[in-house]
Amino acid sequence: MSSRTGRPPKISLPEIVEAARRVVDTDGVAKLTMRRLAQELGSTPMAVYHHVRDKDELLVLLLDAYAEENMLKPELPDDPRERVVLAARAMHDSLVRVSWVVEVITADDLMSESALWYVENIVDGAMACGLTAEQAVHAYRAIWYYVAGEIIIHRKASRRRAADDRPTYRDRVFAELDGADYPRLAEVGARWGELTAQDTFETGLRALVNGLIT
Amino acid sequence: MSSRTGRPPKISLPEIVEAARRVVDTDGVAKLTMRRLAQELGSTPMAVYHHVRDKDELLVLLLDAYAEENMLKPELPDDPRERVVLAARAMHDSLVRVSWVVEVITADDLMSESALWYVENIVDGAMACGLTAEQAVHAYRAIWYYVAGEIIIHRKASRRRAADDRPTYRDRVFAELDGADYPRLAEVGARWGELTAQDTFETGLRALVNGLIT
DNA sequence: ACCTGAACACCGTTCAAGT
DNA sequence: ACCTGAACACCGTTCAAGT
Numbered sequence: 001m002s003s004r005t006g007r008p009p010k011i012s013l014p015e016i017v018e019a020a021r022r023v024v025d026t027d028g029v030a031k032l033t034m035r036r037l038a039q040e041l042g043s044t045p046m047a048v049y050h051h052v053r054d055k056d057e058l059l060v061l062l063l064d065a066y067a068e069e070n071m072l073k074p075e076l077p078d079d080p081r082e083r084v085v086l087a088a089r090a091m092h093d094s095l096v097r098v099s100w101v102v103e104v105i106t107a108d109d110l111m112s113e114s115a116l117w118y119v120e121n122i123v124d125g126a127m128a129c130g131l132t133a134e135q136a137v138h139a140y141r142a143i144w145y146y147v148a149g150e151i152i153i154h155r156k157a158s159r160r161r162a163a164d165d166r167p168t169y170r171d172r173v174f175a176e177l178d179g180a181d182y183p184r185l186a187e188v189g190a191r192w193g194e195l196t197a198q199d200t201f202e203t204g205l206r207a208l209v210n211g212l213i214t
Numbered sequence: 215m216s217s218r219t220g221r222p223p224k225i226s227l228p229e230i231v232e233a234a235r236r237v238v239d240t241d242g243v244a245k246l247t248m249r250r251l252a253q254e255l256g257s258t259p260m261a262v263y264h265h266v267r268d269k270d271e272l273l274v275l276l277l278d279a280y281a282e283e284n285m286l287k288p289e290l291p292d293d294p295r296e297r298v299v300l301a302a303r304a305m306h307d308s309l310v311r312v313s314w315v316v317e318v319i320t321a322d323d324l325m326s327e328s329a330l331w332y333v334e335n336i337v338d339g340a341m342a343c344g345l346t347a348e349q350a351v352h353a354y355r356a357i358w359y360y361v362a363g364e365i366i367i368h369r370k371a372s373r374r375r376a377a378d379d380r381p382t383y384r385d386r387v388f389a390e391l392d393g394a395d396y397p398r399l400a401e402v403g404a405r406w407g408e409l410t411a412q413d414t415f416e417t418g419l420r421a422l423v424n425g426l427i428t
Numbered sequence: 429a430c431c432t433g434a435a436c437a438c439c440g441t442t443c444a445a446g447t
Numbered sequence: 448a449c450c451t452g453a454a455c456a457c458c459g460t461t462c463a464a465g466t
Contacts, residue, residue: 173326184347441455
């Protein structure tokens with residue numbers, strides 16, 4: 001009773017996803033267009049549309065494929081607070097490796113199924129520290145905002161740094177800074193660039209976790 | 215010695231920015247294209263290009279115009295820790311009102327000059343609590359990650375909610391959740407949607423500030 | 429100096445037809 | 448059932464010419 005009629009398929013969903021990965025890995029997510037993908041497959045854009053509803057669906061499929069093998073799941077310590085910190089750190093580090101993902105991810109507050117491991121461990125650690133289920137979920141969300149914000153801002157900032165030769169908008173603003181209006185910023189002044197270049201993700205994360213888990 | 219020759223201008227930079235604002239206010243930032251803008255001006259795309267280098271420059275100009283009049287600057291309390299919280303809250307609330315802005319903003323860790331007020335007050339409050347200049351800048355960045363992350367994720371989530379009729383990806387994931395692998399998430403279960411719909415920005419912010427300022 | 433029109437090199441997606 | 452080709456309705460930007 002199963003498929004008996006019709007033209008035999010030339011491309012399959014796994015092949016499509018694999019081709020999409022090749023494009024993203026070599027040329028970046030911005031270059032992933034339906035046309036470029038079809039070219040990579042030796043096919044036409046519309047052949048792809050027979051397997052996926054639209055480009056968004058393709059991106060979700062791609063996300064899952066990446067998640068499957070890029071998610072770091074380190075051994076977590078017994079101490080519940082430290083478990084929260086290290087789970088969040090692992091979530092962050094996994095996402096940074098495929099940072100184009102956040103542009104897709106932020107569509108929802110929960111990403112693919114593979115990310116549940118992080119959520120579970122963060123919520124569990126928080127509850128083991130004495131938070132209620134409700135508080136633990138709220139704590140997870142605060143952590144997710146922090147992690148996502150850090151990744152997005154860093155990604156954009158480093159893209160700028162790579163592309164731009166002239167001084168950044170920020171540099172100009174600081175150069176023209178009025179010390180009377182903004183004494184603290186004037187005090188920090190030229191060190192701003194240096195200070196914001198430092199990686200302070202984990203210290204910030206620990207502060208957040210400490211604040212969330214009294 | 216100044217301009218003597220040449221055709222008289224038909225459109226000015228202020229007019230361009232004003233027209234861009236009309237487009238963004240009525241139809242959203244996604245509809246702001248050079249062609250649509252030209253139409254709004256009763257002109258051609260290339261006339262605009264004579265006044266701005268490219269679309270990015272237009273967006274920065276637009277950002278400044280919005281910032282000038284949308285930035286909330288409430289009276290801040292004397293207590294330095296509370297000053298940090300309320301400055302961050304005001305920064306957040308100002309940005310939410312023009313949330314399309316974050317898509318442009320995140321290009322750098324500092325936005326327009328108008329945002330310096332927030333930065334100054336956050337850094338100042340942190341230093342008044344005993345942090346060094348260096349620590350205060352790092353604290354500001356952690357707060358900015360949190361604020362930016364919250365705005366971006368909320369913006370995207372609400373866009374989805376408006377557009378989509380079918381159940382979200384998240385709902386499907388939770389429905390198929392394996393309680394053995396993820397006991398805590400199974401425990402929270404159906405309440406997830408309800409819990410993540412709550413506005414917990416300020417409690418999260420206070421936790422972060424408390425963690426940053428011992 | 430400032431503006432116009434046509435064109436280039438792209439997009440995602442729909443539609444009608446082919447095998 | 449699956450694929451193709453042409454077309455639609457867009458983009459940002461460049462180029463050559465007009466006033």
